[in-house]
Amino acid sequence: MSDKRTAIKIFEEMATLLELQGANPFKSRAYTKAARELQQHEGQLSEWIVSGAIHSMKGIGKSLKEKLIELVETGKIREHEELRASFPDGLMEMLKIPGLGPKKARTLYQELGLSNIDDLEEACLTDKLLPLPGFAKKTQEKLLQGIEQLRMYQGRFRLNQALPYAKQIIADLRAMPDVEQVELGGSLRRWKETVKDLDFVVATRNPEAVMKAFVEHPLKEHIIAHGPTKSSITLSSGLNVDLRTVKPEQYPYALMHFTGSKEHNTTMRKRAKDRDMKLNEYGLFRGDTLVECSSETEIFAALGLHFVPPELREDRDEFEWAEKADHPPLVELSDIQGIFHAHSTYSDGSATLREMAEATRDMGLTYLGITDHSRTAYYAGGLSIEEIQQQHKEIDELNQEWKDFQIFKGIESDILGDGSLDYPEEILAQFDFIIASVHSQFNMSSEEMTARIIRAIEHPSTTMLGHPTGRLLLNRDSYPIDIYKIVDAAIANNVIIEINSNPYRLDLDWRILGYGREKGLVVSVNPDAHTIPGISDIQYGVGIARKGGLSAKHVFNTYDLPTIREKLG
């Protein structure tokens, strides 16, 4: 693990451990903020210390700086080791249980010696918690429910899992007579790649009626909370849904409040405070006087900002972005002109070449870059050299049929262990473009894997890098890799990096896109479609590009067909 990632992990862990210890909550928060700050910077910890960059980082003062130096010099932080030794590892796991925070976890550990989820479950089932102060029957039941939920669903859902529920519920809420306005908020509105729950904000003059109907929604499994203005339910799928009602005049403030990430909202409120105002879900106030705003745009304006699209509200660089008047609009689905990275029945796709092309054309797109698997991917029906010739012949024939649409000849070439591509040079030369992807041999060191991928990027035939980190959301982490070096190499070699739009991947990660944008990276929003419906996955990828702050000009497949012909020609 890189020293930067180690430092972030240690600081995050220390924040949790300090909470468990019952330390000053602001001390704990200082570690959390410092970890976030480290995340914002590219490069490595040791480099920052040598260059002095560490001195200008926000939230890292004398003490934390010394700890970071200690980490680089000794490979660990003594205080962290001591803290960790004072609590069993299982206690950290217990904190993942919904409804169990550091205070209660600490009591359970100190009073009953409980230090893992299994023991806690057993204790709840045998009424061991009842004598403890602050614990009673309902707390036990809630903990058992939380344990069950944690085990069943890991607690998170991918975009494609959450969106259908969101659409259903918003339609149902909109249909209610007392609901004047309703919108999805929370992390799904911000287009996070996975979400923990759904948040809805409703404007109504009759909150009780809306709440009553909501907690009895047909998809409800059970009710977590049912108050006059705020309720939470769990759906049978295990997804939690929160609903918050406000008066119609409070709606824009509430929508803003329930959309921004915790960190974004904190900065917004601080911004208000700096201007002698106070911001909460009910309004923006100067003293006791409401600063009237009829939309989120007006609230941003009152705080000296242009409208910040929901996807950007993560407290990264959106405030800087929104202070400028002339920032270009974020890319939209309608900007997309064609697609690259799709599979056909030649390899492991489920639709024929013609079917894929016609489906793409029917969506109003003007080109399809077909990329079946290369020969080493035998498990996925990788193409032999003969099959390539056959496919190219069919593409040539199909292309005769259309003037305003074109299939480009591509291949998703495996990046072999040594970083080379999967066919001899004279075969590679026959393609219009090549996507290079890693599909095997994940167990390399970060240095080896990074060098392997950079070698593929430097190959003159490589047009794009496919799913650069190999992650599968909620399933498999990225292989070890220095993603910043990869981005730098791609830019230096004129190679496009894909945003793989498959909702299991969403790879390149949006957190890297800002760096790429500043350095001049071009991305392509690719569906990696194996079926006809899979083509529509580009909606997820476009959202991720937006979240990374990209405009149409940063996205290769927003170019029109003549431009693409020229670029690939």
Next chain:
DNA sequence: GCCGTTTTCGGCCCGACTGTTTTCAGTCG
């Protein structure tokens, strides 16, 4: 533990709901 035109101490964002209490702590977002 950090920070500073309120600058080396005393702040550090704000509110709802639950379950336990009998006025509030804990958790969550």
